[in-house]
Amino acid sequence: MALLELRDVHSYYDRIQALKGVSLEVAEGEVVTLIGANGAGKTTTLRTISGLIRPREGSIYLAGERISELPAHAIVAKGVVHVPEGRGIFGRLTVEENLRIGAFTRRDKAGIQTDLDAVFATFPRLRERRRQAGGTLSGGEQQMLAMGRGLMARPRILLLDEPSMGLAPILVEEIFAIIRRLNREQGVTILLVEQNARAALEVAHRGYVLETGHVRLAGPAAELLVDPEVTKAYLGGEGQG
Amino acid sequence: MRLKTDLTTLAMWAIGGVILLAIVIGSVATLRAGGLSARAWRDLVVFGLAQGSLYALIALGYTLVYGILRMINFAHGEVFTAGAFTAYFAAVPLFSSPRFNGRAGELPLVGGLVAALGPEHPVIVGVKLLLLLAVSMGASVTVAVLLERIAYRPLRRAPRLVPLITAIGASIFLQYTFAGLYGSNPQTYPDVPLLAGKTTVLGVEILRAQLLVIVAAALLMAVLVFLVQYTRTGQAMRAVSEDKDTAALMGIDVDAVIVRTFIVGGALAGAAGLLYALLNKQVHFYMGFQPGLKAFTAAVLGGIGNVPGAMLGGLFLRLFESVGPSLFLQGLKIPAAYQLKDAIAFTMLVLILIFRPTGILGERLGAKRA
Numbered sequence: 197m198a199l200l201e202l203r204d205v206h207s208y209y210d211r212i213q214a215l216k217g218v219s220l221e222v223a224e225g226e227v228v229t230l231i232g233a234n235g236a237g238k239t240t241t242l243r244t245i246s247g248l249i250r251p252r253e254g255s256i257y258l259a260g261e262r263i264s265e266l267p268a269h270a271i272v273a274k275g276v277v278h279v280p281e282g283r284g285i286f287g288r289l290t291v292e293e294n295l296r297i298g299a300f301t302r303r304d305k306a307g308i309q310t311d312l313d314a315v316f317a318t319f320p321r322l323r324e325r326r327r328q329a330g331g332t333l334s335g336g337e338q339q340m341l342a343m344g345r346g347l348m349a350r351p352r353i354l355l356l357d358e359p360s361m362g363l364a365p366i367l368v369e370e371i372f373a374i375i376r377r378l379n380r381e382q383g384v385t386i387l388l389v390e391q392n393a394r395a396a397l398e399v400a401h402r403g404y405v406l407e408t409g410h411v412r413l414a415g416p417a418a419e420l421l422v423d424p425e426v427t428k429a430y431l432g433g434e435g436q437g
Numbered sequence: 438m439r440l441k442t443d444l445t446t447l448a449m450w451a452i453g454g455v456i457l458l459a460i461v462i463g464s465v466a467t468l469r470a471g472g473l474s475a476r477a478w479r480d481l482v483v484f485g486l487a488q489g490s491l492y493a494l495i496a497l498g499y500t501l502v503y504g505i506l507r508m509i510n511f512a513h514g515e516v517f518t519a520g521a522f523t524a525y526f527a528a529v530p531l532f533s534s535p536r537f538n539g540r541a542g543e544l545p546l547v548g549g550l551v552a553a554l555g556p557e558h559p560v561i562v563g564v565k566l567l568l569l570l571a572v573s574m575g576a577s578v579t580v581a582v583l584l585e586r587i588a589y590r591p592l593r594r595a596p597r598l599v600p601l602i603t604a605i606g607a608s609i610f611l612q613y614t615f616a617g618l619y620g621s622n623p624q625t626y627p628d629v630p631l632l633a634g635k636t637t638v639l640g641v642e643i644l645r646a647q648l649l650v651i652v653a654a655a656l657l658m659a660v661l662v663f664l665v666q667y668t669r670t671g672q673a674m675r676a677v678s679e680d681k682d683t684a685a686l687m688g689i690d691v692d693a694v695i696v697r698t699f700i701v702g703g704a705l706a707g708a709a710g711l712l713y714a715l716l717n718k719q720v721h722f723y724m725g726f727q728p729g730l731k732a733f734t735a736a737v738l739g740g741i742g743n744v745p746g747a748m749l750g751g752l753f754l755r756l757f758e759s760v761g762p763s764l765f766l767q768g769l770k771i772p773a774a775y776q777l778k779d780a781i782a783f784t785m786l787v788l789i790l791i792f793r794p795t796g797i798l799g800e801r802l803g804a805k806r807a
Contacts, residue, residue: 248682272688284683286676297676300669301688349688 197260199224199385200245200276200353205254205264207237207244214240216409217254222353222387227379229388229396229417231430232406238389239281241406242355245387246278247271258352273301275352281361281389283342287331291322294330294341298348308348315344318374336367343374353385354378360392368392372399393430397421405430453791456784463765473763479641485759486752487647487716490654493751494709495732496739497661498581498702500747503736504678505698508589508597511604514729515611516581516703521710522619522720523576524569525626531565532627557630566629574707580611581703585696608729615722623721626714650712657708658748661701665744670697678742731755734786740799749797758782 198221207215215237222228230238243249245256247268256264263271272278277298286294295315299308316323319340325333333341339359346354359375360368376399378384390396397403397417405413405426413426420426467473495517502510510516531537588607592600632646665671676684677694685691713728714720732751739750761781771777789796 246686248685267690268682268685269688269690272686278686280683280686284680284686286679286683288679289672289675293672297672297687297689300673345687 198222198257199226199259200387201257202241202245203255203257205241205244205251205256207240207249207251209240209249214409215244215251218406218409218411219254220404220411220414222385224385225379225383226402227375227386227388227400229390229393229400229403230406231390231393231396231403231426232412233430234391235408236406237409238406239357240409242278242280242357242387242389245271245355246276248278269301272349275350276355277346277349277351277353278355279342279346279357279359281357283338285330285333285338285341287329289330290327291330291333291341292326295322295345295348298345299350301349307350311348311350315347318347318377319344336363336370339363339367339371340374343371343378347378347384351384353387355387355389357389358391359388360390360395368395375399393426394421449791453788456788459769460765463767463769466769467764467767470767478760478763481760481763482756483641483643483647485756487644487650488759489752489755490651490658491709491713491716491751492728492732492735492755493748494654494657494705494712495728496736496747496751497658497744498706499733499736500739500741500744501674501698501702504742504744505674505695506589506593506600508600509604509733510584510589510702511601511729511733512584512588512608512611513581513702513706513732514725514727515608515615516577516584516725517706517710517713517728518615518720518722518725519580519611519710520573520577520707521714521724522615522624522722524573524711525624525714525720526619527572528569528626528629528714531568532629537565559631562629562631569711570708573711574704577707577710578700578703581699581706582696585699590692590695608726612722612726619722621722623719626718626720629715632715646716650716653708653712657705661705662744664701670694674698731758731782734782738786738789738796740796743796743798746796746798753797754782754785757785 200222202218202220205215205218206213218237218241220228220230220241230241232238240249244251244264247263247266247270251264254264255262258274258276261274263274263276266274286297289297292312295312296308299311302308316326321337322341322344325337330338330341343354343356343359346356356375359371363371372395375386375388379386379399388396388400397420400417402415403417403420404411405420413420413423415423421431495513498513498516499510502508502513584607588603589600592603632649634645635642636645636648637643638648663671665674673684673689673694674697676687676689677691681691684694709728710725713724731754735750735754736747737750738754739746739748741747758778758781762775762778765781766777793799
């Protein structure tokens with residue numbers, strides 16, 4: 197059984213339909229990427245999964261349990277953790293407070309401390325800046341903080357929205373290396389939304405191509421990387437990443 | 438366009454400058470004439486501190502709700518009234534009926550205890566005051582939570598003007614509900630033993646009621662700071678005030694946090710209501726309007742949304758109101774200067790808005806303007 201499954205999900209912003217029947221699956225231990233142009237519905241898909249938008253039709257299941265009726269905070273408590281586009285750092289909270297608030301649904305103090313140390317081990321720069329206000333960090337550090345904060349919830353699945361957005365190429369590489377490590381070494385299941393399709397497909401096991409609210413193509417990442425249609429539309433000649 | 442903006446700014450600064458100049462000239466003239474003794478000045482400062490700490494408690498309610506919802510809860514003055522006026526009905530039996538004052542044995546246990554210790558024993562008075570505080574806070578919290586549930590929550594996604602107008606409507610609705618329910622005549626709080634008269638603290642003479650107000654307000658504010666800084670609820674409140682969607686993604690129940698914010702603001706307003714009634718003795722259905730408006734001014738003065746700012750703004754505003762008329766105006770030979778204290782309060786607001794639009798401790802909004 198898939199860990200996360202979307203069945204024919206339709207979502208709207210007011211009257212504008214953003215998702216027109218999206219179905220997809222993520223298995224335990226997988227990295228799955230959603231790629232597509234601006235406005236294809238990638239972010240909307242993540243916001244619908246995490247409960248910030250309620251689907252008007254269709255259902256979402258976590259390990260077979262229907263979660264699409266739950267409020268956002270209850271979905272987090274089930275282990276679906278969304279690291280939003282733009283990172284969503286609490287600028288007036290310190291780095292450590294930001295991380296601790298990621299564990300808001302947990303009550304096990306000892307476990308939280310262990311995970312905090314683990315996050316600091318993964319992102320040493322965050323330890324250096326633990327007393328600093330989140331808003332004073334650089335873009336790359338904020339992205340690390342957002343991902344670390346997501347990990348503090350002990351996610352069953354991590355939803356990452358555009359983790360490389362606005363970062364310098366060297367940081368983009370670092371972020372993708374961290375995503376790979378989180379998955380391969382710590383076994384974190386990840387659904388990754390990316391503009392940078394090539395880098396995303398290189399780190400992912402499978403991919404879905406979204407186009408105006410539909411799944412246009414799906415398949416193993418290695419096949420999508422050489423698919424002529426994908427290459428032409430999304431991997432273009434500019435060779436980023 | 439550019440020139441026009443500059444002219445407006447220039448005009449505003451000119452107005453501000455003239456006001457500041459008048460304040461300086463007035464103060465110098467007053468001090469030269471030496472009309473008031475040092476003791477009189479000190480009394481004015483103490484009075485300002487006592488009233489100011491009340492304003493600070495009310496201002497915190499405005500600032501907490503604004504911080505979370507970016508709306509001004511204009512019915513907050515009525516939340517304050519609810520506490521003060523409801524507690525009146527508990528204060529009368531507790532402090533003037535013989536039953537609770539040791540002169541009749543109808544309630545054997547309580548009556549016996551009161552008779553044994555005497556109605557003026559500090560423990561008895563303290564317990565009674567705590568009971569009043571519970572009634573007052575309870576009433577204010579109830580009204581605040583109902584306001585959020587009935588008036589504001591359905592409008593969570595409406596344009597910002599809509600909840601603002603609703604709040605003004607709710608304020609008027611509540612005033613006349615109190616008038617209908619509790620009567621439209623002013624009522625006088627009974628005298629509380631131990632609170633009458635003066636006492637001396639650190640060599641300064643102070644009314645006992647004022648001392649109680651200052652100490653109680655300081656304690657409540659310390660509790661609030663602890664709550665906001667160090668508890669789970671406080672952490673959630675700070676997160677929600679920055680970004681509701683992201684807070685929800687952390688597993689925070691945003692609606693529950695909003696309700697808790699109204700509870701905290703209501704409890705502080707309830708406490709302020711009781712303290713106000715103990716200090717000023719009178720309650721009536723309209724009593725929350727003026728303090729509400731002043732406390733809102735204080736919150737803006739300190740930087741709306743900022744907790745220490747609201748405390749500072751309340752103290753600052755009331756100190757100026759208390760000392761200002763004598764200090765700034767008497768020297769300018771303005772008759773009945775104390776009548777102009779409201780003018781002074783709102784002039785302070787004008788000055789702050791001219792020279793520091795974000796308030797004393799407010800953060801500057803970025804270029805985007807949140």
